[in-house]
Amino acid sequence: MEVQKFQYDNRIVRDFGIASVIFAIVGMLVGVLIASQLFSPAINANLQYMTYGRIRPLHTNAIIFAFVGNAIFMGIYYSLQRLCKARMFSDLLSRIHFWGWQLIILSAAVSLPLGLTTSKEYAELEWPIDIAITLIWVVFAINFFGTIIKRRERHMYVAIWFYIATIVTVAVLHIVNSLEVPVSFLKSYSMYAGVQDALVQWWYGHNAVAFFLTTPYLGLMYYFLPKAANRPVYSYRLSIVHFWSLIFIYIWAGPHHLLYTALPDWAQSLGTVFSIMLIAPSWGGMINGLLTLRGAWDKVREEPVLKFMVVGVTAYGMATFEGPMLSLKNVNALAHYTDWIVSHVHIGALGWNGFMTFGILYWLVPRLYKTDLYSKKLASFHFWIGTLGIVFYASSMYVAGIVQSLMWKEFNPMGVLQYPNFLETTLQIIPLHMIRAVGGGLYLTGALVMVYNLIKTVKQGSFLPNEDAEAPALSADDHSTSETKHRWLEKKPIQFALLATVAILIGGIIEMVPTFLVKSNIPTIASVKPYTPLELQGRDLYIREGCNACHSQMVRPFRSETERYGEYSKAGEYVYDHPFLWGSRRTGPDLHRVGGKFPNLWHYLHMENPRTMSPGSIMPSYPWLLTQDLDTSSTSAKIQAMQTLGVPYPKGFEFIANEILQQQADSIAADLQRNKVPAEPNKEIIALIAYLQRLGTDIKITGK
Amino acid sequence: MLSTYLSAIDGVSAYPIFSLIIFIPFFLAVTIWVIKLDKKFLNYMGEMPLKDSIGSDEEGK
Numbered sequence: 001m002e003v004q005k006f007q008y009d010n011r012i013v014r015d016f017g018i019a020s021v022i023f024a025i026v027g028m029l030v031g032v033l034i035a036s037q038l039f040s041p042a043i044n045a046n047l048q049y050m051t052y053g054r055i056r057p058l059h060t061n062a063i064i065f066a067f068v069g070n071a072i073f074m075g076i077y078y079s080l081q082r083l084c085k086a087r088m089f090s091d092l093l094s095r096i097h098f099w100g101w102q103l104i105i106l107s108a109a110v111s112l113p114l115g116l117t118t119s120k121e122y123a124e125l126e127w128p129i130d131i132a133i134t135l136i137w138v139v140f141a142i143n144f145f146g147t148i149i150k151r152r153e154r155h156m157y158v159a160i161w162f163y164i165a166t167i168v169t170v171a172v173l174h175i176v177n178s179l180e181v182p183v184s185f186l187k188s189y190s191m192y193a194g195v196q197d198a199l200v201q202w203w204y205g206h207n208a209v210a211f212f213l214t215t216p217y218l219g220l221m222y223y224f225l226p227k228a229a230n231r232p233v234y235s236y237r238l239s240i241v242h243f244w245s246l247i248f249i250y251i252w253a254g255p256h257h258l259l260y261t262a263l264p265d266w267a268q269s270l271g272t273v274f275s276i277m278l279i280a281p282s283w284g285g286m287i288n289g290l291l292t293l294r295g296a297w298d299k300v301r302e303e304p305v306l307k308f309m310v311v312g313v314t315a316y317g318m319a320t321f322e323g324p325m326l327s328l329k330n331v332n333a334l335a336h337y338t339d340w341i342v343s344h345v346h347i348g349a350l351g352w353n354g355f356m357t358f359g360i361l362y363w364l365v366p367r368l369y370k371t372d373l374y375s376k377k378l379a380s381f382h383f384w385i386g387t388l389g390i391v392f393y394a395s396s397m398y399v400a401g402i403v404q405s406l407m408w409k410e411f412n413p414m415g416v417l418q419y420p421n422f423l424e425t426t427l428q429i430i431p432l433h434m435i436r437a438v439g440g441g442l443y444l445t446g447a448l449v450m451v452y453n454l455i456k457t458v459k460q461g462s463f464l465p466n467e468d469a470e471a472p473a474l475s476a477d478d479h480s481t482s483e484t485k486h487r488w489l490e491k492k493p494i495q496f497a498l499l500a501t502v503a504i505l506i507g508g509i510i511e512m513v514p515t516f517l518v519k520s521n522i523p524t525i526a527s528v529k530p531y532t533p534l535e536l537q538g539r540d541l542y543i544r545e546g547c548n549a550c551h552s553q554m555v556r557p558f559r560s561e562t563e564r565y566g567e568y569s570k571a572g573e574y575v576y577d578h579p580f581l582w583g584s585r586r587t588g589p590d591l592h593r594v595g596g597k598f599p600n601l602w603h604y605l606h607m608e609n610p611r612t613m614s615p616g617s618i619m620p621s622y623p624w625l626l627t628q629d630l631d632t633s634s635t636s637a638k639i640q641a642m643q644t645l646g647v648p649y650p651k652g653f654e655f656i657a658n659e660i661l662q663q664q665a666d667s668i669a670a671d672l673q674r675n676k677v678p679a680e681p682n683k684e685i686i687a688l689i690a691y692l693q694r695l696g697t698d699i700k701i702t703g704k
Numbered sequence: 705m706l707s708t709y710l711s712a713i714d715g716v717s718a719y720p721i722f723s724l725i726i727f728i729p730f731f732l733a734v735t736i737w738v739i740k741l742d743k744k745f746l747n748y749m750g751e752m753p754l755k756d757s758i759g760s761d762e763e764g765k
Contacts, residue, residue, distance in 0.1 A: 083752060157752045223753050232750035237738045244734045248727055506726060 053546025089146025194574025315351020369461025538691025
């Protein structure tokens, strides 16, 4: 058979690797910064571009899409070429993919601190960037499938299946969740409203974790772990079961993110059952990874690469055990809205994604540069300080989560809340937040040591941009008669991709159809009216400042919550909320019933400096809201966009909207002036107060 | 409670039942499939990451 000579493209692998390392440091640095703001809000230097609400999404996006994203591409571009015995389909597409992705990251780094956000977690970027992501993802997909089609290896290794599932599913998730109506170049409203928007968002949020943070890394695990251990995966059979059951089940587990909120019981129970079933394939995968090291455990003692991978895979096992546990109603009632969830996701991010990436980098960089790692000792140091960082981080957040949750729920013998002041529960866990920041700092220190170690490695080696390889060409009629169907299947990438798509779409449709039906099934509450123009503007300021990063708008039907906040939330109250703003973590109290609770003056002074009204508060000050003019030029476009979405503003309302806005602003400003504060009606603070005072008041009118 | 809204949809329980009906046979089919795969093929596949570049046999250190 003819042996063909060709070259692997190592340059694209190196470039993605460098980008991943740079953004790891940036993302972690921002992480430590926001962690510190939670015990010392002054760290933001009263700069609006550095407040917690605006840079928390910067942290999450930098870690997920920049650090982990670039690491995924690094690993895929390296392993795919070798598993296919072929160079990437097109060098040009590889370049476009690389630079396009970095530009997207750059635009996120600029737009998020500016407050340009959709507010939907892990999908904060505005619509032009969403379109860019779609285009670049298509470029990646063409390059990827092109490589598979021109491969010289007949069979597709299991890692490639995981990559295929990733590419297909992320595309579906991104498009469905990003459907929005543009208001202007950098502002849009979600297509969906309220309960429906929440369902779509957490269907996305959950599956982004599955198909951006999990499946590609499982592919990398199935490739790089055998490489590093120099022995084949423990059970190839298990890996096939792992793959199919994982992609089939994962997509169903979405609803558990909304447990105990306005979701129906059946969706909750379904999510719970499937979440628990998820343990089986996840642990099958973890065991498969760990048992790959059978007979090589002595190597783990000396080889930092394996140390990182062992802890990474173990963290995967822990997080995938904890996830289903958190979906149990009684566990969730305790953990939801607390730091427990923060701990859970960081076991995944720091342990699984972080350590697997570090392991791969320590293995890969010396090979790209044809040398040995500069210092195994430093790598070991990185391993231990990183592990210590995770322990500090996770343990402090678990304790903080449980302590705060129990305090929220504590009643005294008289039957009233033991801690009626929310702030008390916040102050109680501040020392734990300090420990968390130390944990993050240790982890970051380890990463910096890695950067030094890798730079030294690069300097002592010489980079090989194009690596020679050879393999026999694949003949078209290469069929043996004894083939099973699965072998037929994995020889055909397109059929395989289609089947994987069908698998995830079935799950998606089963979950989404009731979601779309729900709209007509939510009883409209007659007293719930669309927001006034001023309130709508105020709501957009709430979104700009990322208030939903710390405040929920969802009072659950627990006595401890109705006592604290008021009447529990009804689905019908959210019908005009494009997007929904339920939030996911109560760093501060729930705001769904805040309307009318405090006078306008209280809000004015509280936003100027929260500590004047609530001594010890960790909320940032928002002095710029008092001085910046409200941009009313957008009012008419916003009303029109809302009308497009079916919000029943009367015909022609967009033309008189600013007049109505002005009247309401004048009356709030007049009230403030009566209370001796120099408030002007055209400032942003007026709109925000209007929105806060409206929150949750619709059903109070009917006295329900 | 709010849970009544979704359950008020006509025949909504069909969806979770449908998903279970699809999943269980699929899972069984995959399991049987996998058990039937022959050892030689599985070994070949398992070895794949270790044999993907020139001289990779001496490489793994």
